[in-house]
Amino acid sequence: MNEIATDEQRQSSRPHQGRRAVISREDLMVAAMQLVGPNRSISTLSLREVAREAGIAPNSFYRHFRDVDELAVSLIEQAGGALRQVIGQARHRATSGRSVVRSSIEAFMEQLWGEQKYMQLLLREGTVGSEAFKAAVERQLVYFEEELCADLVRLASANETGIYKPALAARAITRLVFTMGASSMDLPEEKRPQAVEDMSTMVRMIVVGTQTIAEGHIQVD
Amino acid sequence: MNEIATDEQRQSSRPHQGRRAVISREDLMVAAMQLVGPNRSISTLSLREVAREAGIAPNSFYRHFRDVDELAVSLIEQAGGALRQVIGQARHRATSGRSVVRSSIEAFMEQLWGEQKYMQLLLREGTVGSEAFKAAVERQLVYFEEELCADLVRLASANETGIYKPALAARAITRLVFTMGASSMDLPEEKRPQAVEDMSTMVRMIVVGTQTIAEGHIQVD
DNA sequence: CCAATAATTATACATATGTATAGACAATAA
DNA sequence: TTATTGTCTATACATATGTATAATTATTGG
Known part of the structure; x- marks a missing residue:
C-alpha cells in the first residue's frame, strides 16, 4: 500500500542491504556549493560546516568523502x-x-x-x-x-x-x-x-x- | 655604562613613552611569510599561529595589525x-x-x-x-x-x-x-x-x- | 518474526581559535 | 625617587574543529 516509495535518491537501483542512504554524495556537494561565495573558498570550508548545511551529523560525512578536500576535487x-x-x-x-x-x-x-x-x-x-x-x-x-x-x-x-x-x-x-x-x-x-x-x-x-x-x-x- | 643599547628595532627613533616595542610590524610580516608555503596560503593563517611563530603572546598581535587580513594586505x-x-x-x-x-x-x-x-x-x-x-x-x-x-x-x-x-x-x-x-x-x-x-x-x-x-x-x- | 547489515546519530575528547580582562614590565617625565 | 604611559604576558572563556566510540535506526534476507 505504501506505494509512496518516493523516488528519493535511489542512487543505485539495486536492492539494498541495511539502512537506505538518506543523503548522497551529490547532496553534500550541493550543500558545499551553497556555502561558497565571493568571499568564501572551498578550501576554508570545514567538514562540520558542510555537514550542518546538508542537515546530517558530522560523522556521516565520512560515508561519502574522506575529507572536504576530496569533495572539492569532485x-x-x-x-x-x-x-x-x-x-x-x-x-x-x-x-x-x-x-x-x-x-x-x-x-x-x-x-x-x-x-x-x-x-x-x-x-x-x-x-x-x-x-x-x-x-x-x-x-x-x-x-x-x-x-x-x-x-x-x-x-x-x-x-x-x-x-x-x-x-x-x-x-x-x-x-x-x-x-x-x-x-x-x-x-x-x-x-x-x-x-x-x-x-x-x-x-x-x-x-x-x-x-x-x-x-x-x-x-x- | 650599559652602552649596550642594542640597536634593536628602533622602528622610529623618536624617544618613547612607555615600554619599548620588542617586536615590529615587519617582524610579524616575516613570521607570517615563514608560515606560508606551496600548500599554505595567507588566508588560512591564524592570528595565534603568526604570533607563535613571531614568539609573542597572541594578544600582542593587535598592537600592530587589526587582524591577519590587514597583515596580508601589507x-x-x-x-x-x-x-x-x-x-x-x-x-x-x-x-x-x-x-x-x-x-x-x-x-x-x-x-x-x-x-x-x-x-x-x-x-x-x-x-x-x-x-x-x-x-x-x-x-x-x-x-x-x-x-x-x-x-x-x-x-x-x-x-x-x-x-x-x-x-x-x-x-x-x-x-x-x-x-x-x-x-x-x-x-x-x-x-x-x-x-x-x-x-x-x-x-x-x-x-x-x-x-x-x-x-x-x-x-x- | 529474527538476525544481519549498512547508514546515521549521539556523545565525548583533545585541540584550536579569536578575544576580553587584568596585571606585569620597561621606559620616560617629573 | 615616583607617577605615568605605552607594550607585552597570563589567564580565561566561549566557541569551533576533526574524529573516535558506541548506540540507534532502517532495511533486507531468511
Missing part, C-alpha cells in the same frame, strides 16, 4: 565537465569559420555569470589548496587547451592561414581567458559586455599573432 | 613593490629595442623563483580572500599594466610599428604572465628554461598580434 570535475559541455555545444552551433572562437568565449562568459559559484572553483581557487585539488583544476585546464588547440588547427587549415605553435597559442588563450574571467566575475552587470569585448580582442591578438608569425612576415628573434 | 604591497623595482631595473638595463619585454620576463621569472613565497601572494592568492586583500592585489596588477603599457607604446614608436589598443595588450600580457608564472612555480629546476621560453613566445604572439592588427594587414571583424 566539485572541480563536475564544474569542469559542465563548462566543457557548454562550450562544446557552442562550438557545434557555430562551426562557420572564425566565429568559433568568438562564440566559445561568449558561451564561456554566459556560464561564468550564470553559474558563478561553480566557475569560481575553476577560475579562482586553482592556485590554493591541497596538491590534489590543484591537480584536479590543472587537469580541467589541460582538457580545454587540448580541445582549443584542435579548434585552432582546424580553423587554420580551413582558412588557409598558417599557425605557429598551436599548442602554445591554445595554452595562452585558455589561461588568459580563465584569469580574465576570474577578475571579471564581480563586475557589475553593465560592464560585462565591455569585458566580453576586451577578452575577444585579447584573444584576437594571440590568434593574429600566431598566424602572422607563421606567415613569416615578422622575424622571430 | 605583505601584498611589499611583494608588489619589490617585484616592480626588480623589473624596473631590468627595464633600465635593457632599453635597446625589443629586448625590453624579454628581459622583463626574465627578471620576473628570476624574482619568481628567488622569492617564491612572496610571489605566491601576488600570483596565487589574488583571487581568494577578503575584499581588501583582493583589491590590494588588483592594485599591484594595475601598476604593472600601466608601466608595461608605457613600454609598449615607447617600443612601438621606436620601432615605427603600429600598436593596436596598447592598454589591452598590456593587460593581456600582464595577466598571462602572472598566471603562467603561478602555475610554473612548482616546476622542477630543469623545466624552468622551457617555461621561460614558452612564456616569451606567448608574449610575442600578443605583441605581434597587436602590431599586425594595427598595420591593417588583417581584417578586424
Whole structure:
C-alpha cells in the first residue's frame, strides 16, 4: 500500500542491504556549493560546516568523502565537465569559420555569470589548496587547451592561414581567458559586455599573432 | 655604562613613552611569510599561529595589525613593490629595442623563483580572500599594466610599428604572465628554461598580434 | 518474526581559535 | 625617587574543529 516509495535518491537501483542512504554524495556537494561565495573558498570550508548545511551529523560525512578536500576535487570535475559541455555545444552551433572562437568565449562568459559559484572553483581557487585539488583544476585546464588547440588547427587549415605553435597559442588563450574571467566575475552587470569585448580582442591578438608569425612576415628573434 | 643599547628595532627613533616595542610590524610580516608555503596560503593563517611563530603572546598581535587580513594586505604591497623595482631595473638595463619585454620576463621569472613565497601572494592568492586583500592585489596588477603599457607604446614608436589598443595588450600580457608564472612555480629546476621560453613566445604572439592588427594587414571583424 | 547489515546519530575528547580582562614590565617625565 | 604611559604576558572563556566510540535506526534476507 505504501506505494509512496518516493523516488528519493535511489542512487543505485539495486536492492539494498541495511539502512537506505538518506543523503548522497551529490547532496553534500550541493550543500558545499551553497556555502561558497565571493568571499568564501572551498578550501576554508570545514567538514562540520558542510555537514550542518546538508542537515546530517558530522560523522556521516565520512560515508561519502574522506575529507572536504576530496569533495572539492569532485566539485572541480563536475564544474569542469559542465563548462566543457557548454562550450562544446557552442562550438557545434557555430562551426562557420572564425566565429568559433568568438562564440566559445561568449558561451564561456554566459556560464561564468550564470553559474558563478561553480566557475569560481575553476577560475579562482586553482592556485590554493591541497596538491590534489590543484591537480584536479590543472587537469580541467589541460582538457580545454587540448580541445582549443584542435579548434585552432582546424580553423587554420580551413582558412588557409598558417599557425605557429598551436599548442602554445591554445595554452595562452585558455589561461588568459580563465584569469580574465576570474577578475571579471564581480563586475557589475553593465560592464560585462565591455569585458566580453576586451577578452575577444585579447584573444584576437594571440590568434593574429600566431598566424602572422607563421606567415613569416615578422622575424622571430 | 650599559652602552649596550642594542640597536634593536628602533622602528622610529623618536624617544618613547612607555615600554619599548620588542617586536615590529615587519617582524610579524616575516613570521607570517615563514608560515606560508606551496600548500599554505595567507588566508588560512591564524592570528595565534603568526604570533607563535613571531614568539609573542597572541594578544600582542593587535598592537600592530587589526587582524591577519590587514597583515596580508601589507605583505601584498611589499611583494608588489619589490617585484616592480626588480623589473624596473631590468627595464633600465635593457632599453635597446625589443629586448625590453624579454628581459622583463626574465627578471620576473628570476624574482619568481628567488622569492617564491612572496610571489605566491601576488600570483596565487589574488583571487581568494577578503575584499581588501583582493583589491590590494588588483592594485599591484594595475601598476604593472600601466608601466608595461608605457613600454609598449615607447617600443612601438621606436620601432615605427603600429600598436593596436596598447592598454589591452598590456593587460593581456600582464595577466598571462602572472598566471603562467603561478602555475610554473612548482616546476622542477630543469623545466624552468622551457617555461621561460614558452612564456616569451606567448608574449610575442600578443605583441605581434597587436602590431599586425594595427598595420591593417588583417581584417578586424 | 529474527538476525544481519549498512547508514546515521549521539556523545565525548583533545585541540584550536579569536578575544576580553587584568596585571606585569620597561621606559620616560617629573 | 615616583607617577605615568605605552607594550607585552597570563589567564580565561566561549566557541569551533576533526574524529573516535558506541548506540540507534532502517532495511533486507531468511
